[in-house]
Amino acid sequence: MLKTGVICAVVFLIALLGFAATRPDSFRLQRSVVINAPPDKVFALITDFKQWPTWSPWEKLDPNMARTFSGTERGVGTVYTWDSPSKAGSGRMEIKQAVQPSEVVIQLNFIKPFVSQNTAEFTLQAQASTNATQVTWAMHGPNPYMAKLMQVFISMDTMVGKDFEEGLTNLKRLAETKG
Secondary structure, three states: HHHHHHHHHHHHHHHHHHHHHHOOOEEEEEEEEEEEOOOOHHHHHHHHHHHHHHOOOOOOOOOOOEEEEOOOOOOOOOOEEEEEEOOEEEEEEEEEEEOOEEEEEEEEEEEEEEOEEEEEEEEEEEEOOOOOEEEEEEEEEEEOOHHHHOOOOHEEEHHHHHHHHHHHHHHHHHHHHHO
């Protein structure tokens, strides 16, 4: 009986590990919102990393985390690093491309609690006949084996998607109320 249980557990583990290996080698997730503000106004909030604490969902994880801003004031070359001993971990973001007022591409490197290198993209589209902007926040990158194994139980979209939704809601609130 014990031998059968151990054999079943080993077979299950092998099947689980094999299934994880079949998952995609990269991931992409995105969320969108319509903001009742012109693209230039929204673009300015995204390309100025000093504004991120007012809308980014991860900033509230540790209000006391160490933040460093370097490079240019905003736009291409702007760099933001953070370090937190708690849930926020540590990492670095750098704006690699900024096409005003329609696109921002950010290189996103996490150091703690796990190492990863991803790309975040913001696409801003003016809405015809209104003063509104559709903002799409996307992130994509490699999907290493350990991430694939984790995603057997919970998807990247489920883990991070709600944070994107919260961030876009905060960005919307800020852009619509800030003068």
